[in-house]
Amino acid sequence: MRRVVITGLGMVSPLANGVKPTWEKLLNAESGINVIESFDVSDIPAKIAGQVPLGEGAGLFNSEDYVSKKERRRMDDFIVYGLAAATEAVEDAGIQTDDEEELFRTGVMIGSGIGGLPEISKGAVTVETNSVRRLSPFFIPASLINLVSGHVSIKYGFKGPNHAVVTACATGAHAIGDAARIIALDDADVMVAGGAEAACCRLGMAGFAQAKALSTSYNDDPTAGSRPWDEGRDGFVMGEGAGVVVLEEYEHAKKRGAKIYGEVIGYGMSGDAYHITAPAADGNGGFRAMQASIKRAGINVEDIDYINAHGTSTPLGDEIEHGAVKRLLGEHYKKPSMSSTKSAIGHLLGAAGAVEAIFSLLSIQNNVVPPTLNLHNPSEGCDMDLVPLQAKEREVNVALSNSFGFGGTNASLVFKSID
């Protein structure tokens, strides 16, 4: 199979718009989580979230920088975030071209866990309380998950494989892994891949709150709400945004002198076959995804320097993942650092895996690992190096990123610095 490297990064996160400002704030132990003020949460028990900072100026997100007012009406927020992150990644990689053959060999695979929930909830109200004739003709294309890939392909003329992953909170990781396979199997030379999510609306918050998945004890102290592995954790904090990377066949990247962030050396997948929302108690699904990714990478477990955990800050999931990682690493469990960047930005659902893949690549590039915020008292047995509170400088040659989703779907990615 052909080698696949990452040559472009793009991100819209609750910390900032853009990869660089987000990474700086992440290393600085800043939090992007606030009390929700953009819609009514008075009757919802969870009142905090990581929302994209809107406005004009450095690090703030202004949709008009990416789409016209006319285009904006055709897209729910997740599409705009996905398009913005893709724009940053494409420009970072410098893959814009008019060469028809190159465009045929460049594809897009940006997924979402949920898609256009705000538009769907608004559309349902229009149809039920007003009239079918008042429903926007853009309702369907504004809500469809694969329309991020559609818009990106239209903007840049990318005419290769056009696809979208939907695997809940594993979407971003599956998209990057599947895109790497498409290149490895010679179906494309370049893929723009990742995830986008903006389900932070009344319906989304109410739905996850009813599933008892969200943190509700830190409404008065929002930045303390996401606390993976900490004794005081009580659920995940909703996030939104997008992460997109440019994947490229190694020789193709070398030939054009592209900057290379790292190589995708491993990708593993598994299913729990256990429960619609809860992870299997023995962590077997996550364990097998990690094991498959290590096998594909052709490395030993002791080669892993950094693990970006799924670590959502739910009472059950964090310890189960920690247990699965320990089982995987065996006697080497003290060697790597493992952190959860969800502590700073919340859970970006379908975008999480892509955003966290980018953090893993930046750890490799900068030899520093981001912190797990709010980790003051680790739960019993959570005795790995979980990088509490502050970023840590250390050599990172190989990084593994975990993503697990509702439905019992698991994906692990392994990245390595390029020699």
Added chain:
Amino acid sequence: MSDVAERVKKIVVEHLGVEEAKVTENASFIDDLGADSLDTVELVMAFEEEFGCEIPDDAAEKILTVKDAIDFIEANA
């Protein structure tokens, strides 16, 4: 220019994001103003809202230019 014509043109400028000067009475929404089939559905909805009238689908299909819209609204609103 009639009041209806002015209001119609304002809606077209806002919804299609085109310059006011381009919105002449003979301008075709699709051929001259860059609208697609979804834009024309939305335009008709905006006319209905602005003028408090209903534009049935068979009539909407015949509204192809700015003048078609003005004429229909002046006759029916």
